[in-house]
Amino acid sequence: MFARDAERSQASLDDAASPAAQVLDIGCGAGQEMLPFVKAGAWGVGTDIAPDVGALGYELYSRVGLGKRVCFVRSTAEHLPFASGRFAAVISRLALPYTDNAQAIAEMARVMSPHGVLLLKIHHAGFYLNKAWYGIRSGKLLNTVHAARVLTSGVLYHLTGTQVRNRIVTNETFQTEWLLKRELARHSLVIRRHMPDTNWMTPSYVIARSDAIPGGDC
Ligand SMILES: C[S@@+](CC[C@H](N)C(=O)[O-])C[C@H]1O[C@@H](n2cnc3c(N)ncnc32)[C@H](O)[C@@H]1O
Structure with missing residues (x-):
């Protein structure tokens, strides 16, 4: 769907302020969010x-003749196998x-270049409250239990600053703008604005x- 959404693709490029x-x-996932950048x-x-x-991902990019301009690597977000300051977006x-x-x-923060941008979309608490309510309404109570x-995990994280994982809570957590600002500040990152597809359940940010001077990267 995103690959065909010209308006949101253009918005992502505009958010990066300069060509990455x-x-x-x-x-x-399929890596579709990189498509406007790779096309550019x-x-x-x-x-x-x-x-x-x-x-x-390779199938998606090969279909538009850009298979050689992307690569996909298995890694966790917590340990990225890339040099520092490598990516403008x-x-x-x-x-x-x-x-x-x-x-x-x-x-x-480490892999972003000095004038780079981070385009981040999160799950707000509202996303899980909605999921819990959906579970009750539809009788699919596993949704409610998960939410x-x-x-619980997110509230503990907000209060203590630490994510816990045990048999009751889970490492999965919601974020709020308040929490995000606290974590971003540790790396001198700030929220510049919301992205056009932001909404109350899944807010999106340009960070x-x-x-950094906006537009200072190339
Ligand atoms: C909800 S999907 C979003 C996929 C894609 N970003 C999109 O917008 O379509 C979440 C993705 O995060 C990946 N994921 C979960 N935990 C991860 C981790 N610790 N490190 C890297 N990726 C992770 C999952 O495998 C999954 O592809």
Whole structure:
């Protein structure tokens, strides 16, 4: 769907402010979010923890004649196998909830170039509240149980600053803008603005270094 959504593709490019030579998508799925950048001339790298990372991605890019401009690497968001400052655009959409957030954000900050942007989409608490309510309404109570566990985990993370994983809670967590600002500040990153597809359940942000001059990268 994103590959055909010209308006949102253009918005992603506009958010990067300047053409990115290399773009990284963390927790990439099919890697479709890199497509506008790769079409504009960037080299794309997609990473995902999934064993079949790249299976769909190579197919998608080959179909539009760009298979040689991307590569897909299996890795966790918490330990990226790339040199520091490598990517002018780093994308991560809806993967952060499943990671060790502090470690994943540290890695995103590390691989971003000095004037790079991070295009980040998160799961707000509202996403899981909606899921819990859906479970009750539809009688699919496993949804409610899962959402309750993530909400518990997220509240603990917000209060203590540490993500816990045990038999009751889970490492999956929601984020809020307040939490994000706390984690980003550790790496001198700030939220510049929302992306056009932002919404209350899954907000999206354009993030940059606090000392970066917008449009200063190439
Ligand atoms: C909801 S999907 C989003 C996929 C893609 N970003 C998109 O927008 O279509 C979450 C992705 O994060 C990946 N993921 C989960 N935990 C991860 C981790 N620790 N490191 C890297 N990727 C992870 C999953 O395999 C999955 O592909």
